[in-house]
Amino acid sequence: MQPTSLTIEKMIEILSSLPTIGKKSAQRLTFFLLKQPEEFIQKFADTLYDLKKKIKLCSICYNFTEQDPCPICSNSRRLRDLICVVEQPDDVPIIEKTNEYKGVYHILHGTIDHFEGNSINNLKIPELVERAKSAKEIIFALNPSVEGEVTIHYIVNLLRNYPIKLTRIARGLPIGSEIQFVDDATLLNAIENRTEIK
């Protein structure tokens, strides 16, 4: 095969290094981009630059933001003593979309991974412990995984003498799922965490 252009090859290589984009999709996207007007490409490239230039971490919750503190932390109608702890910035819009949560967030930027010894130093755990001093409740909304469990356990231990409420989001059957197709661990958890009906 004769490569027709190094720039095209480079674009395909970059796109296929992104998650969920394979070689074939990357090729398709590249040819799509080649057919777009100058303005679209300009806007795309400018926005990429802006991502790195304008977006910082909020100094309170460590979410990605353009202004510091971020819009959520600086919103006076949000309950600042109710903190929802999540693994990644991506988790925030998912919870925001429910339009029900009125507290603020704390982004850990990962979980404790036993196979990567130094990862704990990159997590915003000391910052959470500091914020916990002025909190009433901390809700853990980490992914239901071994790493998530270890991380919750570790933080709860650090906060055990704080006069605050520590909660976690419920683990159970997703709405619309069927008992037939739910895995053992989920089902076991759902039975253990059964709630009273009356």
Place this chain on the structure above:
Amino acid sequence: MQPTSLTIEKMIEILSSLPTIGKKSAQRLTFFLLKQPEEFIQKFADTLYDLKKKIKLCSICYNFTEQDPCPICSNSRRLRDLICVVEQPDDVPIIEKTNEYKGVYHILHGTIDHFEGNSINNLKIPELVERAKSAKEIIFALNPSVEGEVTIHYIVNLLRNYPIKLTRIARGLPIGSEIQFVDDATLLNAIENRTEIK
């Protein structure tokens, strides 16, 4: 839901305007990009600019290229009197990948679409007719669709008095499929079993 950053919203909007990328994937990709080092973003944005700045259409075959004529047209080992006609530049690497085709290409940049009256003026058909004067054989490798058929019929009619061989790749391709997604063996077979149109 509280948007945390206009730049992030803009990036999500741009990415979800690309083919095969939905809103959720776009969000995921944006957060992935936010976590990448400066150099990656720089390379991505630079390559995007290069796509528009460096890539032109080859003045012979109308493929995307950085040099004119393109590497295929300027390769002295390719048979210049054997021209394979394709719809889009994306189709060229697919045929090149078979490593069997030794001729050159002609990219039409679309097909005749009866529902879009003016589309025929955007196709590189006069340019193909001109090239046909010095060709021995023209192989049509258009997608097996109504538009593909109409386009072949239209061009064959223009070339009916030329002393050249006009062939098409075998219609072993399932109707409704796209050249982009056909496996190499099928494609190779289709090229080998090309049939004469006149």
